[in-house]
Amino acid sequence: MLLLFIAFVIIGLINLCYYLGFFKFAFSASERPQITGNLPVSVIICAKNEAENLRNFLPKILAQDHPDFEVVIINDASTDETLEVIEEFQRHDARVKIVDVQNNEAFWANKKYALTLGIKKAKRPYLLFTDADCSPETPHWLTEMSAHFSLQKDIILGYGGYFIETRSLLNKLIRFETLFTAIQYFSYARWGMPYMGVGRNLAYTSTEFYNQNGFATHLHLRSGDDDLFVNGAANKHNTGICTTASGITRSIxxxxxxxxxxxxxxxVSVAGHYKKKHRLLLGLFYVTQLLFWVLFFILLFTSFWQMALAFLAVRLIVQGLVFYKSGEKFGETDLFWLFPFLELFLVWAQLGIFIANLVSKPTHWK
Known part of the structure; x- marks a missing residue:
């Protein structure tokens, strides 16, 4: 049992080092650019059967307090009234541009094909991506995100959270997983190793898109139009982050x-295509999380149970500081009180998802 306890301590310390590393992001002040962002921006939305969401959320995008932007909406072979809704908005607002994509089975990753057509349609050089079911938190979202562009920074990572629609445990789990993921990709960006972004709130220049040959390196994959593009294109020099409260989007x-x-x-299915260094670091973090909990529960039934509880207490304090300070940035502090349970549930859910993906392939974007 002594060897088991030693393994528990070593694994726990490795995992704890990650959380201490997350302090750099969690306790940092939100970056505010020195220059107000008035860059010409194309907001790009890929919509498939999103008629109702466009009715609800497109007005909030068109109401953005920004002097120079257009909204390119891609109707990706919808079978509902999506195209009619977009056309109605276009009749009342010339900033709305339409790309109507017909169903094309020749393109395996059809969302990437649709997005490519939308990017080609865009007239502004700065591209800001979001989804049809996303709502900007404030009228300053577009300005906040675009203000982080500079001569060096041509990829901007933002936070795409979720609405508190109910007080259900599922809603808290979804929001916690989103916050946890954001803590990691923002922290890695702070460390100079950006590895992903989320399509609900992501920006990059058209020049960067064409320099990367678009989605060519992963066009054969069903998913990854956001995180795989960032994983291939982002580096410590060209990537900025927007963590101000007014730069957030919320989704359903x-x-x-x-x-x-x-x-x-x-x-999860696309994570295996990340750069090797990212796969190793992310994999080590998850494995140490999983093994920490497995060994902890085993040690509770041994003579080392008190020391195991003491180590858990230290870990929870460090974790709590990270989750609370990060939650403050993104308006997710209500999750703080449940984080030990949510983390434990998420660790086992991720294991189940990994096993399920080994057995069968996940369905693609619809």
């Missing part, structure tokens, strides 16, 4: 656990 969360797991399976 999944309504049931099965739908959320299906979504997570798609996201």
């Amino acid at each position: 969360p999944k309504k049931d656990l099965k739908s959320w797991i299906r979504q997570k399976r798609r996201h």
Whole structure:
């Protein structure tokens, strides 16, 4: 049992080092550019059967307090009234541009094909991506995100959270997983190793897109139009982050656990295509999380149970500081009180998702 306890301490210390590393992001002040962002921006939205969401959320994008922007909306072979809704908005606002994409089975990753057509349609050199079910937190979202562009920075990572639609445990789990993921990709960006971004709130220049040959390196994959593009293009010099409260978007969360797991399976399926250094670091973090909890519960039934509890207490204090300070940045502080339970649930859910992906391939974006 002594060897088991030693393994527990070593694994716990490795995992703790990650959380201490997250302090650099969690306790840093939100970066505010010195120059007000009035750059010409094209907001790009890929919509598939999103008629109702466009009715609800497109007005908030068109109401952005920014002097020079257009909204390119891609109708990705919708079978509902999506195209009609976009056309109605266009009749009342010339800033709305339409790209109507017909169903094309020749393109395996059809969302990437649709996005490529939308990017080609865009007239402004700075591109800001979001989803049809996303709402900017404030009228200053566009200005906040675009203000982080500079001569060096041509990729900007933002936070895309979820609405508190209910007080359900599922809603808290979805929001916690989103916050946890954001802590990691913002922290890695702070460390000079950006590895992903989320398409609900992501910006880059058209020049960077064409320099990377678009999505060519991963066009054969069903997912990854956001994180795989960032993983291939981002580096410590060209990537900025926007963590100000007015630069946040919120989306509609999944309504049931099965739908959320299906979504997570798609996201996890592309992680194996990240750069090797990112796969190693992210894999080590997850493995140490999983083994920490496994060994902890085993040690509770041994003579080392008191020391195991003491180590857990230290870890929870460090974690709590990270989650609370990060939650303050993004308006997610209500999750703080449940984070030990949510983390434990998430660790086992991720293991199940990984196993499920080994057994069968996840479905693609619809």
